[in-house]
Amino acid sequence: MLDIQNAFKIFEKGTAIEHTALNHLNLHLDKGEFVTIIGSNGAGKSTLFNAICGTFLLNEGRILLDGQDITGQKEHRRALSIGRVFQDPMKGTAPNMTIEENLSLAYSRAYSRPLSFAPSRKQIALFRERIAEFGMNLEDRMKTKVGRLSGGQRQAVTLLMCTIVPPKLLLLDEHTAALDPATADKVMEITRRTVDQYHLTTLMITHNMASALAIGTRTVMMEAGAILFDISGEERSGTTVDDLLHLYADLRHQALDNDRMLLQSKA
Amino acid sequence: MKLLIGSLQLGLLYGILALGIYISFRILSIPDLTTEGSFAFGLSVSAAITAAGHPVLAIFAAMAAGALAGSVTGLLQTRFGIHPILSGIITMSGLYSINLAVLGGSPNLSLVRAATLFKLFPFMSKNDAMTVLPIAAALLFLTLVILFFHTHVGMCIRAVGDNEDMVRASSINVNACKVLSFSVSNALVALSGALIAQYQGYADISSSTGILVVGLASVIIGEAMFGRRSVTIGFISAVAGSLIYRYIIALATRYSPLPAYMLKLVSAVIVALALAIPALRQNMKEARQKEGGKAHA
Numbered sequence: 001m002l003d004i005q006n007a008f009k010i011f012e013k014g015t016a017i018e019h020t021a022l023n024h025l026n027l028h029l030d031k032g033e034f035v036t037i038i039g040s041n042g043a044g045k046s047t048l049f050n051a052i053c054g055t056f057l058l059n060e061g062r063i064l065l066d067g068q069d070i071t072g073q074k075e076h077r078r079a080l081s082i083g084r085v086f087q088d089p090m091k092g093t094a095p096n097m098t099i100e101e102n103l104s105l106a107y108s109r110a111y112s113r114p115l116s117f118a119p120s121r122k123q124i125a126l127f128r129e130r131i132a133e134f135g136m137n138l139e140d141r142m143k144t145k146v147g148r149l150s151g152g153q154r155q156a157v158t159l160l161m162c163t164i165v166p167p168k169l170l171l172l173d174e175h176t177a178a179l180d181p182a183t184a185d186k187v188m189e190i191t192r193r194t195v196d197q198y199h200l201t202t203l204m205i206t207h208n209m210a211s212a213l214a215i216g217t218r219t220v221m222m223e224a225g226a227i228l229f230d231i232s233g234e235e236r237s238g239t240t241v242d243d244l245l246h247l248y249a250d251l252r253h254q255a256l257d258n259d260r261m262l263l264q265s266k267a
Numbered sequence: 268m269k270l271l272i273g274s275l276q277l278g279l280l281y282g283i284l285a286l287g288i289y290i291s292f293r294i295l296s297i298p299d300l301t302t303e304g305s306f307a308f309g310l311s312v313s314a315a316i317t318a319a320g321h322p323v324l325a326i327f328a329a330m331a332a333g334a335l336a337g338s339v340t341g342l343l344q345t346r347f348g349i350h351p352i353l354s355g356i357i358t359m360s361g362l363y364s365i366n367l368a369v370l371g372g373s374p375n376l377s378l379v380r381a382a383t384l385f386k387l388f389p390f391m392s393k394n395d396a397m398t399v400l401p402i403a404a405a406l407l408f409l410t411l412v413i414l415f416f417h418t419h420v421g422m423c424i425r426a427v428g429d430n431e432d433m434v435r436a437s438s439i440n441v442n443a444c445k446v447l448s449f450s451v452s453n454a455l456v457a458l459s460g461a462l463i464a465q466y467q468g469y470a471d472i473s474s475s476t477g478i479l480v481v482g483l484a485s486v487i488i489g490e491a492m493f494g495r496r497s498v499t500i501g502f503i504s505a506v507a508g509s510l511i512y513r514y515i516i517a518l519a520t521r522y523s524p525l526p527a528y529m530l531k532l533v534s535a536v537i538v539a540l541a542l543a544i545p546a547l548r549q550n551m552k553e554a555r556q557k558e559g560g561k562a563h564a
Binding site: 053075076077079080083084090091092093094095096097101102104105106108109112113114115116117118161 | 420422425426430437439440441
């Protein structure tokens, strides 16, 4: 479904702060795979997402989505088939617009009659039904401005916006990291259900190693703009957080110096 | 009575200007200086074509001219990455020459002998038409913009002003939305100018100087009365604000010792004060907290 070939990106080339963000990275995802991505800060995880979404263009390499070459495609064109949820709950929604308006906007991926009134009654019924499945009682607040919702509620709305028209690829960029633990679990549960239900091909960045192993079908660790290791199937199901840390240390021949990772490794 | 009706007429005609400014200033959150040029553009196109004997065509041509001016500003901002305020200034400056050219090289044009829109109706006297037409035009365009901003495109434009990234992530072309909204905004501004030219019976390019501040004052006065709630209320309050602004001006010219040429200064002060209120409130709050702190120490 997703095929990243030899992706290479250098920022601020030719200056003192030049750095290689993606270093000849290769990644292939089959349809329906749910891959979790871990890696220390600055490993290039979000940069990889930005490259896939078209926030910038690659210096070298190609990106194929569902057999189509999207390497040079504009951001909003790619968004037709890619949904992305950010860590910051403010980022994915328009705060001064209602839940149904936000959803209707996202729904224009599938339905666009520019001069018809939006959202239509039919759309609202669909949105209510889908948001009710989350069990967060948002279906009774369709006319509430999204800015009035809590972070968890906003992330739920964003997740629905990204999946209301099932995308070919769903990107989750630490989408529960800014939430309190109980809400994070709730949003993660909703995510898991949605991905299952629509068989979405998904990439999820997380700093929580335990959930990186517990969720999805495959785990990838990034380091210095490339993939350090890639485990799936039985190899993955037999792996513990400690194994991951050792694997990392062995591969890098150095201790894991990322405080954030150590702190969260026991969560 | 004459003052009352005159202000109603002008308030409604300038109300259409306020609708245009509401779109750029409140919905897109970009103060659009093209306004100064596109108002005069509408004014001169309308005057020139009316003088040639086509008062109705003049209105449509003026709107098209305004839309064109707006899309130039929009393209400068999006396609060529020029700062929004600067794009507006560039278009405005360029339009100054174009407007003079439209008026045949002179800064003003009289329509005293021309058949304006207001003389077209056999069943209405010119005086009646000068009240009926502004009411009809303001109501028509108020309804149209409210409807437009509840369509899918209109919703996309509102979202662009609210969270651009999210709109892009929803596969919508943000740049196209911006260009379109600047066209719509400036088409309305030019329409207002076009109607004013025919209403007054002359076109004077200098009458557009400071017109942005007039429009902003209307929007802000409207908001002070109705609050900032939805686009529908926003548009209604912009027209209402324009009416109130005209009455304030009428009273000021009549009863204050200020000469008429001081009006723009008064408008500028009103707008500056209204925009400064949130910051002033914040300062007062902080000052009070500081004092409170001292009292406890």
